[in-house]
Amino acid sequence: MKALILSADNFEDQELFYPLNRLKEEDIIVKVASMKHGIITGEYGYSIDVDMTFNEVDPEEFDILILPGGKAPEKVRLDEKALEIARHFIRGNKPVGAICHGVQTLISAGVIEGRRATCYIGIRDDMKCAGVLYEDQEVVVDGNLITSRHPRDLYAFGRELIKKTRKSL
Amino acid sequence: MKALILSADNFEDQELFYPLNRLKEEDIIVKVASMKHGIITGEYGYSIDVDMTFNEVDPEEFDILILPGGKAPEKVRLDEKALEIARHFIRGNKPVGAICHGVQTLISAGVIEGRRATCYIGIRDDMKCAGVLYEDQEVVVDGNLITSRHPRDLYAFGRELIKKTRKSL
Numbered sequence: 001m002k003a004l005i006l007s008a009d010n011f012e013d014q015e016l017f018y019p020l021n022r023l024k025e026e027d028i029i030v031k032v033a034s035m036k037h038g039i040i041t042g043e044y045g046y047s048i049d050v051d052m053t054f055n056e057v058d059p060e061e062f063d064i065l066i067l068p069g070g071k072a073p074e075k076v077r078l079d080e081k082a083l084e085i086a087r088h089f090i091r092g093n094k095p096v097g098a099i100c101h102g103v104q105t106l107i108s109a110g111v112i113e114g115r116r117a118t119c120y121i122g123i124r125d126d127m128k129c130a131g132v133l134y135e136d137q138e139v140v141v142d143g144n145l146i147t148s149r150h151p152r153d154l155y156a157f158g159r160e161l162i163k164k165t166r167k168s169l
Numbered sequence: 170m171k172a173l174i175l176s177a178d179n180f181e182d183q184e185l186f187y188p189l190n191r192l193k194e195e196d197i198i199v200k201v202a203s204m205k206h207g208i209i210t211g212e213y214g215y216s217i218d219v220d221m222t223f224n225e226v227d228p229e230e231f232d233i234l235i236l237p238g239g240k241a242p243e244k245v246r247l248d249e250k251a252l253e254i255a256r257h258f259i260r261g262n263k264p265v266g267a268i269c270h271g272v273q274t275l276i277s278a279g280v281i282e283g284r285r286a287t288c289y290i291g292i293r294d295d296m297k298c299a300g301v302l303y304e305d306q307e308v309v310v311d312g313n314l315i316t317s318r319h320p321r322d323l324y325a326f327g328r329e330l331i332k333k334t335r336k337s338l
Contacts, residue, residue, distance in 0.1 A: 013213065014186055017320075021187060024324035025331075044182065044213040046320075151186075151215075155193035162194075 001165070002029045003064040004057065006082050006105065012070035013042035014151040015099045019066045020048075022158045026165065028064070033057050035079055043070050054081040059088040064165055069100025069120060069150075077108035087111055090145065095164040099148040099157055103127060106145075116142035118149050144168075170334070171198045172233040173226065175251050175274065181239035182211035183320040184268045188235045189217075191327045195334065197233070202226050204248055212239050223250040228257040233334055238269025238289060238319075246277035256280055259314065264333040268317040268326055272296060275314075285311035287318050313337075 003023045007016055020030050031051040034040050041047045065086065067073065076082045086109040089096045098106060100120040106112040113131035118140045127134045139148045139156040146164060148157035172192045176185055189199050200220040203209050210216045234255065236242065245251045255278040258265045267275060269289040275281040282300035287309045296303045308317045308325040315333060317326035 014183070014215070017183055017323075018187060018190060021324040021327060022191070025328045044215065046183070046213065154186075155190040158190060159194045 001027075001064070002031065002062045003066060004059070004062040004085070005030065005032045005066045005068065006034070006054070006076050006085065007032060007040060007068050007070075008034050008072040008075040009040050010071035011040065011042045011068050012072075012100055012151060013044040013046040014154060015068035015070065015102070016042060016048065017046065018151075018154045018158060019068070019097060019161060022162065023064070023066075023165070026162060028165070031062070033082075033085075035075065040072075054079050054085065057081070057085055059085045062089075063094060063168065064161075065089040065094065065096045067096070067098040067102030067105050069102045071101070073101045073104040077105045083109040093144045095144050095146065095161065095168055097146045097157060097161045099153070100150050103132075103147060112145075115145055116140050117145060117147040119147060120150055170196075170233070171200065171231045172235060173228070173231040173254070174199060174201045174235045174237065175203070175223070175245050175254065176201060176209060176237050176239075177203050177241040177244040178209050179240035180209065180211045180237050181241075181269055181320060182213040182215040183323060184237035184239065184271070185211060185217065186215060187320075187323040187327060188237070188266060188330060191331065192233070192235075192334070195331060197334065200231070202254075204244065209241075223248050223254065226250070226254055228254045231258075232263060232337065233330075234258040234263065234265045236265070236267035236271030236274050238271045240270070242270045242273040246274045252278040262313045264313050264315065264330065264337055266315045266326060266330045268322070269319050272301075272316060276301075281314075284314055285309050286314060286316040288316060289319055
């Protein structure tokens with residue numbers, strides 16, 4: 001089983017590393033994709049190697065998509081290939097976990113209208129404008145879509161992500 | 170079930186928050202103890218509220234001990250009550266998870282001689298001087314003692330920690 005993380009510089013550090021380690025705990029291979037090769041660095045200063053560019057991703061190879069927050073999603077959402085990848089997962093009913101600002105990529109991909117979801121409170125109104133049924137909960141599970149608000153929700157996000165991953169085996 | 174984290178300012182952020190969230194995923198209550206009340210801040214800038222001082226801890230109430238790394242253990246190991254707490258867990262055969270510099274508290278507590286363990290490479294020789302059978306592995310499990318080297322091992326640390334926790338139920 002393989003998971004894909006879409007991110008860029010200024011990701012929210014725990015929101016990238018918690019799901020990465022949590023999925024690795026389950027023996028799931030995790031790859032990080034970004035706009036270009038090299039290292040990306042989080043808002044708090046943790047770094048990670050990029051495994052592949054968005055253009056190099058074949059989404060058919062992956063079973064789970066993770067969209068961490070931070071300032072990174074405001075860059076990721078501008079990349080047409082990243083949006084295509086997000087559409088592939090949402091429409092293919094594969095598990096998608098988005099936390100905090102991670103949902104911005106789903107807004108731009110045009111795949112979140114009518115879905116129940118949560119996010120960082122500062123972009124709550126953008127979610128509503130995009131037609132999302134916003135809920136202020138630590139984690140919201142709507143079919144294949146799992147969303148949380150911020151790093152303090154990571155335990156709940158991880159729990160639901162792993163449950164969904166096991167069901168999709 | 171209840172877990173206790175002993176730490177202080179300049180903890181290694183992921184090494185505190187990964188086990189904290191991972192244990193919460195399992196519905197385990199997690200409390201953070203330090204020298205004094207207030208907030209402690211990690212090396213990367215994440216903060217967390219202290220739930221109780223070392224003096225306020227009744228170790229009988231807790232089932233699992235977590236010792237994160239960073240620079241914090243060089244303060245924690247100077248506190249006699251923190252050392253008593255560590256002795257309680259090791260001698261009582263309750264699960265103890267120590268990562269990176271976290272083992273420094275176990276060295277000072279005098280409870281790690283003759284045990285198989287790992288740690289951050291920079292204190293490997295201190296471990297050997299303390300009589301530890303040091304191994305350069307992502308995670309070393311010796312009875313109730315689970316140790317890892319650094320944040321990149323957190324997935325393996327988490328996996329073994331949860332296995333041990335379930336066995337001790």
